[in-house]
Amino acid sequence: MSKNTPQAIRGTQDIFGADAEAFAFVVETFERVRRLYRFRRVEMPVFEKTEVFSRAIGETTDVVSKEMYSFEDRGGESLTLRPEFTAGIARAYLTNGWQQHAPLKVATHGALFRYERPQKGRYRQFHQIDAEIIGAAEPQADVELLAMADQLLKELGITGVTLHLNTLGDADSRDAWRAALVEHFRGVKDELSEDSQERLEKNPLRILDSKDPRDKRFVADAPKIDAYLSDEARAFFDAVTSGLDAAGVKWQRAESLVRGLDYYRHTAFEFIPDEGSEAASKLGSQSTVLGGGRYDGLMESLGGAATPAVGWAAGIERLAMLVGERGDERLEIAVAAENRDREADAAKAVALFRQAGFSAELFATGSPRKRYDKARKAEAAMLISFDIRDGQKTHSLLQTDPAIPREAEALQLFGKHWPIVI
RNA sequence: GCGAUCGUAGCUCAGUUGGUUAGAGCGCCGGUUUGUGGUACCGGAGGUCGCGGGUUCGAACCCCGUCGAUCGCCCCA
Structure with a gap:
């Protein structure tokens, strides 16, 4: 290669051959399955005003505070390359009056951007498939969404991946639990890892899934969300789990599963490879293949009326790593x-x-x-x-x-x- | 942002304690053989050894810097 040839941007990929075939297989399968569940296709802008993301996702999250590709356009307005789909879809819902279609089931896929150090299964420009149900407060919506995710993984032929499920409760439950956790960990602050001492201030829920053995000792007897759930929140979670059982979706309770973004309430979930499975080794240190939850508070953060919603997103590259070799179709x-x-x-x-x-x-x-x-x-x-x-x-x-x-x-x-x- | 490993032909890689004009396989191009045949042989093109500096009579090899890649931490899909 000539030294005169510009190189690709770090963390971007030129996908070709078997990898590109696997990528296309994931997208094609997603498109087929979302039609089965009657999710309507939407196409979204790749960039938005910066505040769409900073207000929706939360100023203190890593995504907003250090991972966004933001720039000023010629008019001096701060714009940002989308780091996720949900905030932009919520903005579109409010901007275009899509309330008239509620409950609205939409699906999309495309490129997202996060300024991070690339590694296996992790890129600065990466791609996700995404499904959202907006304006549906019932637990049946959560069940439908999870059933779709489960079926998608099955139709992709992916095995050794399990649905990990938790509830964060409603806003009151979550706040009470959070306060109890802060109190619990503050008592042993000096014995926590450096990272967790910082998390205590910024995002105490994250201490729960710390990998550091120094933290794990105190995680075991930390307060559980179940003790702080309101009756409504508990009934909601029970309805989700019994709905999953009825739909034949296998799941396991993950009490310490919390999701990084501020807007999550009630249901939170991730599909994670089983320890020691082939899927786990293919993914390297990245574990989550598909994740999401309920975000009942998000619309209000963007100035809209309170609107219940659930959604998930999955990394196409990560799914593609799990579907195995897919050669070109045979020449006829x-x-x-x-x-x-x-x-x-x-x-x-x-x-x-x-x-x-x-x-x-x-x-x-x-x-x-x-x-x-x-x-x-x-x-x-x-x-x-x-x-x-x-x-x-x-x-x-x-x-x-x-x-x-x-x-x-x-x-x-x-x-x-x-x-x-x- | 932090850490580890690695950069030699289009690709996968050799290259001895530092010692002439830097090699192989695959691929590509051409020729011969075969002539219902995925063969074999011969030849060719293609490399300022990532880049810059230093040590040395001499550097692909040793030292420093830099850029890039890979993997991990943090965080996430």
Whole structure:
């Protein structure tokens, strides 16, 4: 590579080959499943006014305080490349009067941006699929959303991943629990890890899933959310779990699962690879493959009326790492021109096949005597060769197993123009 | 932001305690062989050894810096 060639931006990816096929498979499967659940497709802007994210996600979160790609446009307005979908969708809901469609089920996918150090399963420009139900207060909405996530993972063929489920309660429950946690950990502050001492001020809930052994001792006997749940919050969670059981969605309770963003209430969940599973090793140190929850307070933070909502998002790259190798689709027909004077015929044949809906590839460059071998390496279901031998135009056909559907049709089409010799 | 490992041909990698003009396989291009055949052989193109400085008679190799990649911490999808 010339030193004159600009390099790609750190943390961006040029996805190609098997990785690109796996990526496309994830998106295609998502599109199919979201139609099954009647989620409507939305397309969203890639950037928004910065305040859309800072107000919705929370000023003190890492995402807002240090990971946003923000810049001023020519009018001096602060804009930000979306670090997530939910805030932008909430803004669109309010801006466009989508209340008229409530309860509204929407789905989207695309690129997101976060300024972080890249590592396995983690990029500065990454991609997510996303599903939201807005304007639905009932636990059935949570159940439907989770059932869709569960079915998606199954249809992707992903195993060894389990739904971890928790409730953060309503606003009052969450605040009371938070206060109790702060009190509990403040008593042993000096013995906590440095990170957790900081978390005590910024985000005490996060101490619960600290990996540091110094913290784990105190996490075990920390106050549990269950003791602070209001009757309504408890009934809501019970309805979600029994709904999941009825829908056949396997789940496990994760009392210390909290989600990083400020707007979550009630249901919070993540799909996480089982420890020691193949999925876990494929993902490196990234664990969450799909995560989300209920965000009943978010619309108000953007100046809208209180609107209950639930949603989730999943990293396409992470899912793609779990779906395994997906090669290119098999070439149906390879056409070789083994003589320069047959190149026109070969090109014509390829055009005919393509117009009839067959995938076809032409091999008519480089040394004529090597074109057959090149065509052979394409491993097509059918190989047709044009040549001239002893002054006679010849056509040969090689078929390999398994045969393609419509094989007879392809042969007939070819036979209309050239005699076949087998 | 912090830490560890790594940068040699388009790709995967050799390269001895520092010692002539830097190598292989694959791929690419050409030629020969085979002639219903994924063969074999021959040849060719392609590298300021990431970049900059230092040590040395001499650096791909040692030292410093820098850029990049990978993996981990934090956090997250």
